[in-house]
Structure formats: structure tokens, C-alpha cells
Amino acid sequence: MHPSLLSRLQSPADLKHLSLDGLTELAAEIRSAICDQVAQSGGHLAPNLGVVDLTIAMHRVFDFGHDRLLFDVGHQCYPHKLLTGRYPLFSKLRTRGGMAGFPEPSESNYDLFSVGHAGTAISTAVGMARGDSLNNECWSVAQPLGRRVVSLIGDASICNGVAMEGLNNAGTLKRQFLVVLNDNGMSIAKPQGALAAYFDRLRLSHTYGEFKRRAKEIAKRMPGGHTLSDAYHAMGEVSKTLISEETWFEHFGLVTVGPVDGHDIPTLIDVLNEAAHFDRPMVLHVKTIKGKGFLPAEGDATTFHSPAAFSVQYATEGCRVELKKGARSFTAAFGEALGELMALDPKVVACTAAMPDGTGVAKVMPKFPERSFDVGICESHALDMLAGLAKTGWKPFFAVYSTFLQRAFDQAFQECALQGLPVRLCLDRAGYVGGDGAVHHGFCDIALLATLPKACLMAAMDEPSLKAAMHFMAEFDAGLSAVRYPRDSVSSMFTNDACPAFVFGQARPLITHAHPVAAILAYGTMAIESGTALQELAAEGIEVDLYDARFAKPIDSALLKTLVSKGIPILTVEDHSIRGGFGSCVLEACNEHGLDARQIHRLAMPDSWVYQAERSEQLAEVGLDASSIASKVRALISAPMREFTNA
Numbered sequence: 001m002h003p004s005l006l007s008r009l010q011s012p013a014d015l016k017h018l019s020l021d022g023l024t025e026l027a028a029e030i031r032s033a034i035c036d037q038v039a040q041s042g043g044h045l046a047p048n049l050g051v052v053d054l055t056i057a058m059h060r061v062f063d064f065g066h067d068r069l070l071f072d073v074g075h076q077c078y079p080h081k082l083l084t085g086r087y088p089l090f091s092k093l094r095t096r097g098g099m100a101g102f103p104e105p106s107e108s109n110y111d112l113f114s115v116g117h118a119g120t121a122i123s124t125a126v127g128m129a130r131g132d133s134l135n136n137e138c139w140s141v142a143q144p145l146g147r148r149v150v151s152l153i154g155d156a157s158i159c160n161g162v163a164m165e166g167l168n169n170a171g172t173l174k175r176q177f178l179v180v181l182n183d184n185g186m187s188i189a190k191p192q193g194a195l196a197a198y199f200d201r202l203r204l205s206h207t208y209g210e211f212k213r214r215a216k217e218i219a220k221r222m223p224g225g226h227t228l229s230d231a232y233h234a235m236g237e238v239s240k241t242l243i244s245e246e247t248w249f250e251h252f253g254l255v256t257v258g259p260v261d262g263h264d265i266p267t268l269i270d271v272l273n274e275a276a277h278f279d280r281p282m283v284l285h286v287k288t289i290k291g292k293g294f295l296p297a298e299g300d301a302t303t304f305h306s307p308a309a310f311s312v313q314y315a316t317e318g319c320r321v322e323l324k325k326g327a328r329s330f331t332a333a334f335g336e337a338l339g340e341l342m343a344l345d346p347k348v349v350a351c352t353a354a355m356p357d358g359t360g361v362a363k364v365m366p367k368f369p370e371r372s373f374d375v376g377i378c379e380s381h382a383l384d385m386l387a388g389l390a391k392t393g394w395k396p397f398f399a400v401y402s403t404f405l406q407r408a409f410d411q412a413f414q415e416c417a418l419q420g421l422p423v424r425l426c427l428d429r430a431g432y433v434g435g436d437g438a439v440h441h442g443f444c445d446i447a448l449l450a451t452l453p454k455a456c457l458m459a460a461m462d463e464p465s466l467k468a469a470m471h472f473m474a475e476f477d478a479g480l481s482a483v484r485y486p487r488d489s490v491s492s493m494f495t496n497d498a499c500p501a502f503v504f505g506q507a508r509p510l511i512t513h514a515h516p517v518a519a520i521l522a523y524g525t526m527a528i529e530s531g532t533a534l535q536e537l538a539a540e541g542i543e544v545d546l547y548d549a550r551f552a553k554p555i556d557s558a559l560l561k562t563l564v565s566k567g568i569p570i571l572t573v574e575d576h577s578i579r580g581g582f583g584s585c586v587l588e589a590c591n592e593h594g595l596d597a598r599q600i601h602r603l604a605m606p607d608s609w610v611y612q613a614e615r616s617e618q619l620a621e622v623g624l625d626a627s628s629i630a631s632k633v634r635a636l637i638s639a640p641m642r643e644f645t646n647a
Contacts, residue, residue, distance in 0.1 A: 005029050012059035012083050023060065023265050027052045030079050031293040033090065041093050042308045042435070043101055044075035046291035046301040050184050050262075051154070054286055055079040057268035058180070061276055062148060064110055067139075068132070070125040072153035072163070074102035074115030074439070075306065076182065084110040094435030096613040102439050104611075116439025117407065118377045119160025122179060125151035126170050129177050139176050140279055148276055154182025154288075156354065160377045170281050171253025177281040179254065182262065184290040184301075249283045258285030263292060302357060327489035331428055333463040334485070335360025337470050338397065338426075342368050345474055348395045351386055353379045359399035359428050379404050383411035383423065390421040395474055401429040402442025402484060409448050417452035417480045424473045425449075430459070430484035430524065431575030431605070432619060437612035443605050445484055447580025450553050454479035456504070457553040459524030459574075459582075463490040464499035465508075465548065472502035484524060486575065488615060491528045494548075505554040511546040517637045519545040519563050520629070523552060523574040523582040526603075529619070530573055532626035537633060544633055552582045555589040564595045569636035571601050575624060578604035601636055603629065 005022070006029045008014075018026065030052050038045045056079070062069070064084075071077055081099055082090065086108060092098020103111040113124055129149040132138040139146035157163060158181060170177055249256045255278075260271055268286070275282055290305075291297025296312075297304035308326065342348045342364055354377045356362035365372045375382045379400060386396035405412070405427060416423040430442040449455050456476055460466035460483055469483040494510055510527060511534055522530040527548045534544050547559065549572075563570050572583035583602030590597040603624060610618050619625045623632065 006033060006082065006087055009083065009085075009087065011085055012064065015056065015060045015083070020266055023056055027056055027265065028293070030056075030082055033082065033087075034078055035294050037090055037093050038307065039310050039312065041095070042306070043093050044078070044306045045294070046297040046304040047073070047076045047154075047184075048078040049292050049294055049297060050288045050290040051076045051152075051182055052079045052292070053263045053265050054152075054180070054182065054268060054288060055083065057265050057272055058150065058152070059083050060269055061272040062150060064150075067148040068112065068125065068128045068150065069110070070112060070121040070128070070149075070151040071103050071115045072121035072151065073118045073157045076152065076154060077101075077103050077111075077115075080110070081108070084108055094437070094612050096611065096617065098612075100437055100612050101435055102437065104437075114439055116436065117404065118157035119153075119162035119166075121151040121153050122163055122166030122170055125149050125177070125179075126166055126173065129173055129175060133175055141277075148176050148178070150178045150180060152180045152182060154184060157377050161380055167249065167252045167254070173281050176276070176279050178275050178278075179281075179283045181258075181283055181285050182288055183259065183285060184288045254281045254283045256283045256285060258283075259287045260284065262286040262288035305357075328463070330460070330463075330466065330485040330488060330490055331358070331360045333360075333466055333490050334399065334426060334428065334470075335363035337463075337467045338399070339364045339367060340467075341397075341470055341474060342371060345395065347393065348397060348474060349373070349386075349389055350397050350399065351375065351382050352399050353377060353382045353404065355399070355401065355404075358401070359426070361399050379408040380411050383408040384415045386423050387411070387415040387419065387421050390416070390423050391419070395422070395424070397424045397426055397470075397473070399426045399428060401440070402427040402431075402445045403429060403433075403440045405445055406448065412449065412480060413452060417455055420454065420479050422477045423480055424470075424476075425480070425482035426470070427482055427484040429487045431486045432610065432615050433487045434615040434618065435612050438609045441605075441610065442484070442486075443577045444580070445482065446552050446574075446576050446582060446585070449480070449482055450580065450585060452480055455553060456481040456551070458483045458502065458551055459549070460485045461522070461525050461527040461548050462492070462495060462499075464495060465502075465550070466490075468499050468502050469550075472504075476504075486525055486615070488525060491525070493528055493531050502550060505551050505556055507550050507556040507559050508548040509545070510548055511544070513543040513545060516543050516545040516566075516568060518569045518571065518633050519547065519566075520633070521547050521549045521563075521570060521572045521582075521586065523549045523572070523576070526573040526575055526624065529624065529626045530629055533629035533633065536626065536630045542633070542637070549582065552585045555585050557589055557593055560586065560589055561593065561595060564590070564597075564599070567599065569599050569601060569633075571603060571629075571632060571636060573603045573624065573629060574605075575619070576604055577607070578602060579607060581605075601632070603632060 005026055031049055034048050086099050089099035094101045100107055103115045105111045132147045137147050139148045260267060275284055289298055290301040338350055349371045350361050350364055351373045352359045352361040353375055356365060356374050361372060382398060386398050389396045427445050433440045446457060449457055458469045460469050466485055473481045500508060520530045530546055534546055537544055572586050574582040576582060581604050583604055587597055587600055590600060606622050
């Protein structure tokens with residue numbers, strides 16, 4: 001192998017000058033580069049290893065500087081990025097100034113959308129296909145220089161409801177449109193549901209090379225009537241032998257080809273060449289192995305989906321992989337607390353949407369298999385299902401990343417809050433998430449959920465407060481409730497004192513003085529950053545009170561009245577958008593109770609996008625780290641009282 005092959009690659013056009021053996025060599029190089037880099041920095045390993053050959057073949061056949069490539073679940077994009085001139089950025093993967101872990105248009109014109117959520121690629125591809133047609137720029141036999149459109153969907157995101165809607169509309173197109181289904185038998189975890197079982201059966205079938213018999217009838221049944229009766233004849237001989245009859249996609253009006261071996265580069269190139277010249281919507285069903293080329297990832301694709309940095313020790317009997325261990329995480333603390341709660345209360349049920357490991361629900365699934373559910377990448381369905389469970393007397397807890405809750409807000413409104421049903425939301429990855437960047441930040445859950453009447457919104461600052469919040473939620477039956485916590489380690493700063501139980505709408509005093517010069521109302525783990533800031537200020541003789549707000553809805557109005565009456569600056573601190581966040585809830589409470597809000601000041605996530613970096617770096621960048629909080633307090637106590645509050 002010549003390691004310089006990847007580094008010499010200037011653009012995907014260079015692939016056309018490589019032999020098939022050269023492409024195979026390049027695939028091995030890319031896999032090696034991905035393994036080496038993720039071992040150092042962490043990142044999405046198994047999903048990227050699985051699509052190396054497929055990505056090379058697609059870039060060999062199509063010109064995605066001109067044609068359109070839309071990614072679904074963008075964590076499959078590393079090979080694409082390495083083929084499109086971003087190898088020099090790879091050594092700083094998921095860091096500021098380095099390569100983003102998801103498609104990012106600001107990084108390259110080869111990336112059309114910032115992509116971090118599932119199910120979107122087919123719909124955005126349909127939009128671009130229609131736009132190119134309206135612009136008279138789409139490829140056709142009569143316009144061979146036009147743009148082709150390809151969407152790559154995989155990791156079981158085809159089960160997502162938005163993907164279904166996209167397929168339904170894609171079948172009405174009367175132009176070239178290719179959906180490449182990367183079927184690796186996996187989501188982030190094992191895929192769930194009837195559709196996943198359908199693909200399992202299809203993968204096990206040995207007859208997929210014998211689907212020619214009814215291909216012409218399939219083409220006739222597609223939208224467009226008799227104009228498609230000759231579609232079969234327009235296909236190449238390879239595709240004809242791989243046309244699948246009685247497929248699920250046929251009902252959407254898409255000719256289906258495959259399954260095809262997603263690691264056989266020559267065959268992939270042949271099939272893709274024919275698909276590129278087919279002027280109707282098509283699904284190319286490709287079978288891949290998640291983690292291909294790295295045996296530990298092939299054997300345990302869930303663990304190696306997005307591992308932390310790791311090391312590999314080689315020995316005569318094989319290799320051993322050690323994942324680098326960090327401090328105890330909120331996710332681990334949640335999983336343990338959930339197990340304790342389910343053991344204590346037989347009415348508690350738990351649910352996740354394809355993230356059992358990422359949310360900690362995996363810890364309870366073996367112990368309580370009848371009361372724990374993974375619905376796959378279907379957040380909207382999950383919340384409606386849990387509403388049904390709540391309606392029948394159960395106590396549902398939905399563990400979901402804050403960024404993915406957005407996909408189920410309508411269900412939180414209609415089927416949960418409007419019905420007065422006590423569905424409980426446990427929002428992991430709230431605030432800044434580090435290397436995953438803007439596509440995964442949990443920045444708007446308060447703004448969304450605070451609009452729902454009778455909703456109860458909380459945040460945990462450490463492990464004891466997370467457990468206390470969950471116990472409160474288990475007994476809260478007045479409506480929807482939520483607790484948020486970050487992708488971070490739990491702190492022991494305030495654990496010497498016993499954590500008091502959560503009482504509806506009451507904050508917890510952490511540090512108080514007889515004559516404070518200012519007070520901080522901190523939401524969630526910002527109490528920890530603020531506590532560190534107060535240590536710095538105390539060394540200077542500056543006495544500041546600190547409260548763990550606990551609730552964004554309802555606000556502790558009694559405490560607020562007391563603090564406002566002292567006439568001292570009050571600083572709210574949160575890792576949520578400044579628009580509609582905890583600080584906004586405090587200002588609204590002041591207005592509601594006729595309180596003077598001129599001394600209320602807010603620190604929060606700014607009204608701008610923050611990209612990939614370490615979470616600590618992101619907090620420092622926007623002034624939410626301990627040092628910045630201390631500086632803000634110094635400025636407040638030295639400034640004259642402002643006439644009105646604005647930000």
C-alpha cells in the first residue's frame with residue numbers, strides 16, 4: 001500500500017484515473033485513516049467504515065461538484081469528505097478549525113446541507129430535483145449535461161416518518177432520481193420495527209438475482225402510465241437482472257434494484273453507471289457491513305458507532321481494544337437512576353428512539369424487558385405511544401437528546417400536554433454538545449416546552465439533583481414534565497450536603513451571605529460553573545449568593561420577589577438560547593408579579609450558531625465558563641443601575 005494515495009487526492013475527479021485495483025487500495029487507505037483518527041479523537045467509526053466502498057463508487061460515477069448528493073444521518077460522511085479535498089482537515093476532526101463530523105456547507109461546496117438528524121435526505125433531494133427541473137438544469141437523455149440527484153440514506157433512518165413522506169413524493173417525479181439505501185442491518189443500535197424485520201428477511205434471501213420476470217409490469221404500474229411501459233427496456237442489463245419485484249418501495253412508485261454487495265466496487269460502479277442513465281425514480285438497495293475492515297467494530301457496531309478515543313493492543317492471539325474511560329457522565333447517572341426508579345415503582349416504563357446506549361436506557365432493558373422500549377428513529381411515534389401508555393395508567397419516561405425532541409414537539413403539544421397526560425421527558429445532551437457541533441446542540445427545549453400549559457420544566461446540576469428530579473417526575477401527574485442535563489461529567493461540588501427533594505416551583509439555595517452584592521440564579525449545570533466563579537470572587541472579598549433555580553416553569557416567584565427587593569444585580573445563567581430560555585422566563589415572572597426587572601441580567605447561549613469544539617471551549621467562547629461568569633459579576637456590581645433590561 002502507498003500511504004500517499006489519499007494525500008495526493010485533489011478532488012473526486014482523480015478517481016476516474018485510478019484502476020479498479022487502485023480504488024480498492026484507496027478504500028483500504030481511507031479505512032486505515034478513519035480508524036487511526038477516531039482512535040485519537042473519538043468520532044463516528046462503524047458507520048463510516050461501512051460506506052467507504054460505496055462512497056468511492058458513487059464519486060467515481062457521478063460528479064457531485066455538479067450533480068446533487070444529499071446525506072441522511074450525516075455521520076456517514078467521513079469518506080465523502082476525504083474524497084472531496086478535506087484530508088488536511090482530518091487530523092483535527094470535530095474540533096474548531098478542523099473537519100466537522102457531519103456534512104457542513106461552510107466547509108465545502110460538496111456538502112449541500114448541514115445534516116445531523118435522520119430521515120431528511122429524500123425530501124431535500126426531491127426539493128432539489130424539482131428546483132433543477134424548474135431551472136431547466138436537470139439531467140435527461142436530451143440534456144446529458146444536466147444535474148443528477150442522489151440521496152444516501154441508511155442506519156435504519158428509512159424507518160423515520162419524514163423518510164416515508166419523502167418517498168411518497170419522490171414516486172411522483174418524472175425524471176432521474178436515485179435513492180441509495182445503505183442497508184447495514186443496524187441503526188445506532190439494532191433497528192426496531194416491522195420494516196427493519198422486512199429488510200432482515202430480504203438480506204437473508206438468496207433469490208435477489210432472479211427478479212427479472214415481472215420488471216416490465218412493475219414499470220407499467222409506476223406513476224406516468226403508459227409512458228413508463230418501456231422503462232424496463234431503458235435499463236442496463238445488470239440492473240434488469242437485479243430488479244426486485246413485490247418490494248416495499250414499489251408501492252411508492254420507485255423501481256427497486258438490488259440488494260447489491262456494498263463492498264464490491266466493480267459491481268457498484270456498473271450498477272451506478274446504469275442508474276445514472278435511468279430517467280425515473282429508483283431505489284438502489286445496497287447491503288453493507290457496519291464497521292467493515294475493523295474487526296472489533298464489525299463484531300460490535302453499537303459500541304463502535306461513535307466511540308471515544310481508544311487504543312489497540314496487538315498480540316499473537318489477536319487484538320484487544322480499550323476505550324478510553326472518562327469521568328462519570330450524566331448519561332450513566334441517568335441510566336442507573338432509571339433502573340432504581342423502575343425497581344421501586346412497577347408502573348414506570350422507559351422508552352428511547354434508537355439511542356439505548358446514548359441515553360442510558362440500555363442499562364434497564366435487560367432488567368425490565370416488558371417495561372422498556374426502543375422504537376427506532378421515530379421520536380414522533382415514541383411520544384404518541386407514551387401518551388397512550390400514560391392514558392392507560394402507566395408512568396412513561398422518554399429518554400431523548402434535546403436536539404431530537406424537536407422532532408416530536410407536535411406530539412408533546414397535541415397528544416401529551418393538551419390531554420393533560422403526565423409524560424416525562426429526560427433530555428440528554430442539553431446545551432452545547434462539543435464535537436458534534438451545531439446540528440446536535442440542545443438549545444431550544446425550554447423555549448418550545450414552556451409554551452405548553454401546565455408543563456413543568458426542570459434542570460439537574462449534578463447526579464443527586466437528577467435523581468431527585470426523576471423521583472419528583474414519577475409523582476407529578478398534572479401534565480407534561482421534563483428534566484434537562486448535558487453531555488458532560490457529573491460534579492461533586494455540592495454533594496457534601498444532602499440534596500433536598502424537589503418541591504414544585506422552588507429553587508435551592510447553594511451559597512448565601514448576610515449582605516450579598518449580587519445574586520446568581522443558575523439553571524442546571526451552570527450552577528457548577530457559577531460555583532467555581534464564586535470561589536474566584538470570594539478570594540477578592542466579593543460576596544455573591546448562588547441559587548440552583550431547578551425550575552424554569554414555574555419560576556420561584558417568592559425567591560424572585562425577595563432578591564428584587566434587595567436592589568442588587570441578579571444574574572441568570574443557562575446553557576440554552578437567550579431567546580425564550582430560563583432568563584426569559586424570569587423576566588416574564590417579573591412582569592407577571594409587577595417586579596422591577598431593571599437589575600435582571602442574562603447570560604445564555606447567544607443568538608448565533610456555535611460550531612464543533614470541546615464543550616468547555618464552547619462555553620468559554622460564549623461567556624458561560626466560570627471565568628466569564630466572574631467577570632460578568634464584577635462588571636455588574638461596578639456599573640450603575642440600568643434604566644431597563646433588554647438582554
